[in-house]
Amino acid sequence: MKGDRLGEFEEFTLLAVCALKPQTYGVPVQQFVENATKRNVTMGAVYAALTRLEDKGYVRSVMGEATQVRGGKRKRHYEATADGMRMVKELRQVRERIWSAIEAVRKA
Amino acid sequence: MARPSRLPRFAAMLLRFTPLGDRRADVTADISELFIDRHERYGAMYAHRRLLADIASVWQGTSRGGSVLQDLRFGIRLVRRHPGPIAIAIGGLALAIGMVTSMFSLVDATLLRPFKMTDPSTVVTVIGRDHHWSIWSYADFVKLREQATLTRLEAADNAHVRFGAAADQDSADAIALQFVSGGYMQMLGGHAALGRSLEPSDDLVGAAPVAVVSRAFWTAHLGSDTAAIGQRIWLNGAPVTLVGVIDERFGGPVKRPVPIWTTFANHDEIAGGREFTSTSRSLVEVVGRLAPGVSMSTAQDELSSLAGMLPTATGPANGAPAAPPVRLFSARSPSSGQDAVDNYASAAAILAVGGLVLVLACANAANLLLAGAVTRTREIGVRLALGATRWRLMRQLLSEGLLLGLVAGGLGFLMSLWLMPLLARLIPLPADLDVVLDSRVLVFTTGIAMLCGLGASIAPARYGAGGPLTSVMNSQNRQGDATPRSARLRTSFVAFQAGVSVLMLIAAALLTRTAFVMTSRGPGFDVDKVLAVSIESPRAPFDRQAFVRSASDAVRAVPTVETMSLAQDAPFGFTVEMARFGINDRAHALYVTRSDSNYFKTLGLHVVRGRALTDSEIAAEMPVALIGESVAREFFPNQDPIGRSLDRVTSESGAEQSVTIVGVVSDAVTTRVRTANYGQIYRPLNSTRADAPVMLVRAARPLLVARAIEKRLLAIDPRVRVTSALVGREVEAYFEGTRFRAILAIAIAAVAFLLAILGVYGVTAFVVSQRSHEVGVRIAVGATAANIITMLVRQSLRPVLLGLACGVFAALLAGQLLAVFLAGISPYDPIAITSGTAALVAGAVIAVLGPARRATRVDPTTVLKEI
Numbered sequence: 015m016k017g018d019r020l021g022e023f024e025e026f027t028l029l030a031v032c033a034l035k036p037q038t039y040g041v042p043v044q045q046f047v048e049n050a051t052k053r054n055v056t057m058g059a060v061y062a063a064l065t066r067l068e069d070k071g072y073v074r075s076v077m078g079e080a081t082q083v084r085g086g087k088r089k090r091h092y093e094a095t096a097d098g099m100r101m102v103k104e105l106r107q108v109r110e111r112i113w114s115a116i117e118a119v120r121k122a
Numbered sequence: 123m124a125r126p127s128r129l130p131r132f133a134a135m136l137l138r139f140t141p142l143g144d145r146r147a148d149v150t151a152d153i154s155e156l157f158i159d160r161h162e163r164y165g166a167m168y169a170h171r172r173l174l175a176d177i178a179s180v181w182q183g184t185s186r187g188g189s190v191l192q193d194l195r196f197g198i199r200l201v202r203r204h205p206g207p208i209a210i211a212i213g214g215l216a217l218a219i220g221m222v223t224s225m226f227s228l229v230d231a232t233l234l235r236p237f238k239m240t241d242p243s244t245v246v247t248v249i250g251r252d253h254h255w256s257i258w259s260y261a262d263f264v265k266l267r268e269q270a271t272l273t274r275l276e277a278a279d280n281a282h283v284r285f286g287a288a289a290d291q292d293s294a295d296a297i298a299l300q301f302v303s304g305g306y307m308q309m310l311g312g313h314a315a316l317g318r319s320l321e322p323s324d325d326l327v328g329a330a331p332v333a334v335v336s337r338a339f340w341t342a343h344l345g346s347d348t349a350a351i352g353q354r355i356w357l358n359g360a361p362v363t364l365v366g367v368i369d370e371r372f373g374g375p376v377k378r379p380v381p382i383w384t385t386f387a388n389h390d391e392i393a394g395g396r397e398f399t400s401t402s403r404s405l406v407e408v409v410g411r412l413a414p415g416v417s418m419s420t421a422q423d424e425l426s427s428l429a430g431m432l433p434t435a436t437g438p439a440n441g442a443p444a445a446p447p448v449r450l451f452s453a454r455s456p457s458s459g460q461d462a463v464d465n466y467a468s469a470a471a472i473l474a475v476g477g478l479v480l481v482l483a484c485a486n487a488a489n490l491l492l493a494g495a496v497t498r499t500r501e502i503g504v505r506l507a508l509g510a511t512r513w514r515l516m517r518q519l520l521s522e523g524l525l526l527g528l529v530a531g532g533l534g535f536l537m538s539l540w541l542m543p544l545l546a547r548l549i550p551l552p553a554d555l556d557v558v559l560d561s562r563v564l565v566f567t568t569g570i571a572m573l574c575g576l577g578a579s580i581a582p583a584r585y586g587a588g589g590p591l592t593s594v595m596n597s598q599n600r601q602g603d604a605t606p607r608s609a610r611l612r613t614s615f616v617a618f619q620a621g622v623s624v625l626m627l628i629a630a631a632l633l634t635r636t637a638f639v640m641t642s643r644g645p646g647f648d649v650d651k652v653l654a655v656s657i658e659s660p661r662a663p664f665d666r667q668a669f670v671r672s673a674s675d676a677v678r679a680v681p682t683v684e685t686m687s688l689a690q691d692a693p694f695g696f697t698v699e700m701a702r703f704g705i706n707d708r709a710h711a712l713y714v715t716r717s718d719s720n721y722f723k724t725l726g727l728h729v730v731r732g733r734a735l736t737d738s739e740i741a742a743e744m745p746v747a748l749i750g751e752s753v754a755r756e757f758f759p760n761q762d763p764i765g766r767s768l769d770r771v772t773s774e775s776g777a778e779q780s781v782t783i784v785g786v787v788s789d790a791v792t793t794r795v796r797t798a799n800y801g802q803i804y805r806p807l808n809s810t811r812a813d814a815p816v817m818l819v820r821a822a823r824p825l826l827v828a829r830a831i832e833k834r835l836l837a838i839d840p841r842v843r844v845t846s847a848l849v850g851r852e853v854e855a856y857f858e859g860t861r862f863r864a865i866l867a868i869a870i871a872a873v874a875f876l877l878a879i880l881g882v883y884g885v886t887a888f889v890v891s892q893r894s895h896e897v898g899v900r901i902a903v904g905a906t907a908a909n910i911i912t913m914l915v916r917q918s919l920r921p922v923l924l925g926l927a928c929g930v931f932a933a934l935l936a937g938q939l940l941a942v943f944l945a946g947i948s949p950y951d952p953i954a955i956t957s958g959t960a961a962l963v964a965g966a967v968i969a970v971l972g973p974a975r976r977a978t979r980v981d982p983t984t985v986l987k988e989i
Contacts, residue, residue: 040152041159054172057153058179061145077148087151 018070025105026051027063031073032094032102039078039089040064064092072098126161129154130170136177149180196518198525207884211487212530214877215574218483219534221873222476223567224541229469230562236455238373240311241411245375246418246450248275248408250429256409260386260402262432263303269428272413272421273450276306277386277406278374281393284843285382286356287344296845297339299357299382300374301389301398301406307334309411310374312383316340317351317366325385327399331362331392332384337370339381357382358843360391375409375453409453422450479874480574482622486877486884487526487578489615491519493888520579527575528568535567612885613921616878620925620962621932623871623878627958628933629940630864630871635947635954637864640857646790647693648726649850651684653824654692655817655831658843669839670815676834677819680827687720688807688815693790693849703781703803704769712753712803721804722748722787724820732764732785739784740806748785750802768803781805824848871958875965883969886918890973894980902982907975914974915967922966930959 020028030046031038040060048055067073078089094102129137129150137150153176161169236242247256248266258266260277267275282296304325306312312319315337324332333355335344344350344364354361362384373379386398386406398404412421426447502515657673670688677686701714715721719735722728730751739746747768754763769780787804807815821827828846835844890897897910937949947954 040148041155044152044156054175056172056179057149057156057176058181061149061180087154088148089151090145090148 020067020070020072020101020105023047023059024063024067027060028067028072028094028098028102031064031067031092032099035093037091037093039091043092067098068092071095072101126158129157129173133157133173133177137180140177140181142180153177153180196522207490207493208526210880210884211490211578212526212533214483214486214880215527215530215571215578216533216537217873218476218480218877219531219567219571219574220537220541221534221870222473222480222570223534223538223563224544225473225476226566227538227542227563229473232377233456233469234562237375237453238371239375242375242454243452244412244414245310245453246273246410246412246421247375247453248273248410248425249449249451250425256407257405258408260398260404260406261400262429263406263408264400265432266408266425266428267303270410270421270425272416272424273410274305274309274413275408275410276309277303277408278306279386279389279404279406280376280380283357283382283392284359285343286359287350289356289359289361291356297381298378299384299392300376300380301386301393302383303406304385304387306374306409307368307372307383310372310409312372312374313369314366315369316348317364319366319368320383320385325387327387329385329387331360331388332365333357333362333388334366334368334383335364336368336373336379336381338379340367343381357384357392360388362388362392377456410450418450418452422448425450475870478622478626479870479877480570481577482619482874482877484574484577485615485619486881487523487530487574488580489612489619489881490884491523491526491579492612492615493884520576523575523577523579524572525575526578527571527573530574531567531571534571535564538567609889612888616881616885617921617925617928619878619881620922620966621929622925623874624926624929624958624962625933625936626867626871626874627961628930628955629936630867631954631958632940632947632949632951633864633867635951637861639947641861645693645853645857646727646788648820649853650848651820651822651824652693652725652849653819653821653828653831653846654849655819655828655835655844655846656692657817657835658845664839664841669842672838673817673835676838677817677831680830680834682821682823683827683831684820684822685720685724686820687718687724687818689715689717689721689818690807690815692816692818692847693725693853701803710757710801712749712801715802715804716807717804718807721818724818725790726820727790728788729785730788731762732783734785735804735806743806745779745781746784746806747781748787748804749783750787751789753801753803754786818849819846875961878962879965879969882918882922882966883973886914886970887973889918890914890977894977897977898980898982898984898986901978901980902986907978910978911971911974914977915970918970918974919966922962926959926962929962930955933958 026047027043030043030050034042034046040057043064044055044057044060047060064073064075068075072095073092074095075090075092078091128134133153134150137146137153140146142149153173156176157169157173160172237245239245248258249256250258258277263275263277267277279301281299281301283299285297302320304320304322307319308321312334314334317334320332320334323329340346340350351364351366353364355364356362368383384392389398398406410421412418429448505515506512655677657669674686674688677683702711704710717735718740719737722734729748731754732748735746735748738744749757749763749768757763758766763783763786765782765784767780767782781803787802790802819827819831825848831846832844835842893914900910933955934950940949
C-alpha cells in the first residue's frame with residue numbers, strides 16, 4: 015500500500031511497541047496508543063496495524079507460554095526488529111529536521 | 123462493582139464466529155482482558171460499548187468479515203436508491219413476522235412453556251381405573267401413596283370458594299381453590315415467599331385449619347399486607363389461618379393459576395359434604411414425582427401391580443377382567459400428558475396458518491427482489507466481467523435478503539408487542555395468564571426473519587448470479603431483459619399468492635358469516651329475561667328437597683316473576699353433560715339438558731312439535747326426551763320424530779337405556795359448544811342428584827327481582843347461600859368469542875389479500891415497463907388503447923385465475939377443518955366462497971388496470987426512435 019513507509023496509526027503502534035520494551039502484547043499496545051493519542055482505539059485497528067508492521071518487517075511476534083494471569087490464555091508477544099528500531103529513529107530525525115526549520119522561522 | 127471474570131456470552135459467541143483463524147485464542151484473550159479491565163475502571167456501560175466496537179473492528183479487519191459488511195453497505199445504498207419496492211417487501215414481511223411472533227408467543231404461553239414447579243420433567247399424572255383421568259378415590263390414593271416406592275404421590279382437588287378478609291365480608295365472585303394433600307406443595311416445589319408453605323402436618327386430622335395464597339392473590343385481595351400472614355381469612359365463611367404467600371415461580375401442574383391452597387383436612391370445614399379419610403370414596407386427582415433415575419415405565423409397572431391389589435380393584439375373582447394397568451404421563455407442560463398429540467396438533471394448526479402468511483410475504487418479497495435482480499443484470503454483468511465470482515455475487519444478493527429479513531424481523535417484533543394483547547383477547551385465555559416475550563420467542567422470531575430473508579432472496583440470487591455474461595455485456599437493453607425464466611418464476615409466485623389469499627379470504631368469509639348468523643339468530647332463547655339463582659346448602663343436616671320445594675313456591679310469589687324452572691345448570695353454566703345416542707346404527711353425541719317442565723317456557727324456547735315434559739314424567743324420571751330442531755332434521759329427515767326412540771349408547775351405570783322422543787324444541791345454544799349443529803336433547807331433571815338444581819327465573823327486569831328472591835330464600839333457611847347472575851352475561855361472552863374469531867380471520871385474510879394484490883401490481887407494473895417498447899410498436903401499427911389494455915389485463919390475470927382455482931379447491935378440501943369453528947353454516951357455503959373469490963378478482967383487476975393504462979400513454983415515436 016505505502017511500500018515500506020508507515021501510516022500515522024502504524025507509526026504510533028510501532029512507537030508503542032518500542033516504548034513497551036522488551037516485549038509486549040495487544041492489550042498494552044492498545045492502552046498505550048489510546049492514552050497517548052487521547053482517542054478511542056479499537057483492538058481491530060491495533061491488530062491490523064501490527065499485522066502490517068509484521069509484514070513490513072518492523073516487528074516480529076512469537077506466541078508466549080500460558081500464564082496464570084489470563085486464566086491460562088496464551089499471549090502473542092511483539093517486539094521491534096532492528097529494522098523497526100532504525101525506522102523509528104529515522105522518523106524522529108525527519109520530524110526534528112522539520113521542527114528545527116519551523117523554530118528557525120519563528121525566531122527570525 | 124462486581125468484577126466480571128470473563129467475556130459476556132454473546133461476545134464470546136460473536137468472536138467464535140469471527141474468521142480469525144489461528145489468531146482466535148490470543149485475540150479473544152486480549153479482548154477479554156481489556157473488557158475486564160475497563161469494566162473495573164470505568165463501569166459496565168463503557169466496557170460493553172467498547173467491547174462491541176472492538177469486536178466489530180476485528181470483524182472488519184478480517185477480509186471475509188469485511189466483504190460481508192461491504193455487501194450489506196452496498197445493499198443499504200441500493201435500498202436508498204429504490205425505496206418503494208423494498209419498503210413494500212419489508213412492510214409485508216414485517217406484518218407477517220409480527221403476526222407469527224404473536225401467535226407463537228401465545229402458543230408458547232398456553233402450551234409449550236413448562237408448568238411453574240421445580241424440575242417439571244419428573245412430574246407425572248397418574249391415570250388409572252377409567253383410563254382417562256388421573257382421578258382416584260381418596261382411599262386408593264392413600265394406599266398407593268403408602269406403598270409406592272418409585273414414585274412419590276400427592277393429590278389435589280379443585281374447588282371454588284367465596285373469600286372474605288373479615289368474618290362478615292364475602293367476595294362477589296367464587297375464587298378457585300385447591301385442596302391438596304399435605305406433601306403436595308413440598309413435592310412440586312411450592313415454596314413460600316413469605317411465611318411458610320403447606321406441610322404434611324397441616325393435613326392431619328385435627329390440625330389447625332391453614333391456607334396459603336399465591337402472590338398475585340395476596341397483592342389483589344390482601345393489599346400486599348405482610349401483617350395478613352398469621353391472621354385469619356374466611357373461606358365460605360369458615361375461619362382459616364393464612365400462613366404464607368407462595369412464591370410466584372410456583373403454579374403447579376394446572377392450566378389456570380390457583381390463588382388459594384389448603385389441605386384436605388380442612389375440606390369439611392370449608393366445603394363440607396365430602397370426607398377425606400383412609401376409607402373415603404371422595405375422588406381426588408393424583409400427581410406424582412418420579413424418584414431420581416426411575417424411568418416412567420418402571421414406575422408405571424410398580425403402580426400397576428399396587429393398583430391391582432387395591433381392595434376396590436375388580437379382581438379376576440369376580441369374573442371381570444383384572445384392574446387395568448396404571449399409566450403415567452408427563453405433567454411437564456400443558457402440552458404434555460395424554461392429550462399431547464391433540465395439543466401439538468392444535469398448536470401446529472395455529473402456526474400453520476401463520477406459516478402460510480409468512481410464505482406469502484416471502485413470495486411477495488421474492489417477487490419484488492426478482493424484479494430488482496432483473497433490472498440489475500447489467501450491474502451484475504459488469505461485476506462478473508471485472509472478475510467477481512458467481513458465488514460472490516450470489517452472496518451479495520443473499521446478504522441483501524438477510525438484511526431485509528432482519529430489518530423486517532425487527533419491525534415485526536415491535537409490531538407483535540401490540541398485536542399480542544389483541545390476539546390474547548381473541549382466544550379465550552385466563553385473564554392472568556402471563557404472556558411474555560421470552561428468549562424462546564426471540565430466537566423463534568430471529569430464526570423466522572433470517573429464514574424469510576434468505577427464502578425471499580434465493581430465487582432472485584440464483585437468477586441474478588446465473589445470468590449469461592456475454593449477453594449482458596452485449597445487450598443494449600437499458601432495462602435488462604426479462605428472460606422467460608424470470609417471467610415464469612414471477613407468474614408462479616403470483617399464482618401462489620392468489621391461491622393462498624383466496625383460501626384465507628374464503629375462511630374469513632365463512633367465519634364472518636358465522637358471526638353474523640349467530641348474532642342475527644341469537645342464542646335462540648330469551649337471554650335478557652332470565653336470572654340464574656344457585657343455592658348452596660349448608661354443611662349441617664339439611665333437607666334439600668324440602669327446601670327446594672318451598673323455595674320454588676316463594677320465588678313464584680315474588681311480584682313480576684313470570685315463571686320459574688329448575689334445571690341441573692344454567693345455560694352456559696359449568697356443567698356440560700354429553701351422552702351418545704344410537705340412531706340408524708350410528709352413535710351421535712348430544713348435549714343433555716336436564717330440567718323440569720317449565721324450562722322451555724322460562725327460557726322462551728318454542729316446542730315446535732309434540733309437547734313439553736309433564737310434571738309426572740319429571741317426577742318419575744321417565745325415559746322421555748325432547749330434541750332440538752336441527753337434531754330432528756339431521757336424524758329423522760322428512761320423518762316425524764315424535765314417538766321414535768333413541769338408544770342411549772352409554773350411561774353412568776353402563777346399562778343401555780332407550781328414550782322416547784315426545785317433542786321437538788326450537789334450536790338454541792345453551793352450552794359452550796362449537797359444533798355446527800346445536801345437538802341438544804332435553805331430559806327430565808334427576809332429582810336424586812347430590813347437588814342442588816339451579817333456579818331459572820323469568821322476569822321482565824330480572825335484576826330487580828334478584829334481591830327480593832335472595833331475601834325470601836334466606837327467610838326460609840338463613841344458612842343457605844344464594845348467588846344470582848344474569849344468564850345474558852355468559853351468553854354475551856360466548857358470542858363475543860365468535861365475533862373475535864371472525865375479526866381475527868378477517869385480519870389474517872386482509873394481510874394475505876394485501877400481499878397478493880401488491881404482488882399482482884408489482885409484477886404487472888414491471889412487465890408493463892419491460893414491454894413499453896413492444897406496446898409502442900403495437901400503437902404505431904394501429905392498436906387502440908382498448909386493445910392494449912385488454913391484452914395486458916388478460917395476460918396479467920392468467921396466473922391470478924390459475925391460483926384462484928387452486929385456492930378454491932384447497933378451501934373445499936380444508937372445509938372439514940374449519941367446520942369446528944362454524945355454527946349454523948356449511949363450510950361449503952356458496953355465499954362465502956363467491957364473495958372471497960370475487961374480492962380477489964376485483965382487487966386483482968384494479969391492481970392490473972393502473973399499470974396497463976399507463977402503458978397506453980407510451981408515445982410511439984419516442985419508443986421507435988430508441989431502436
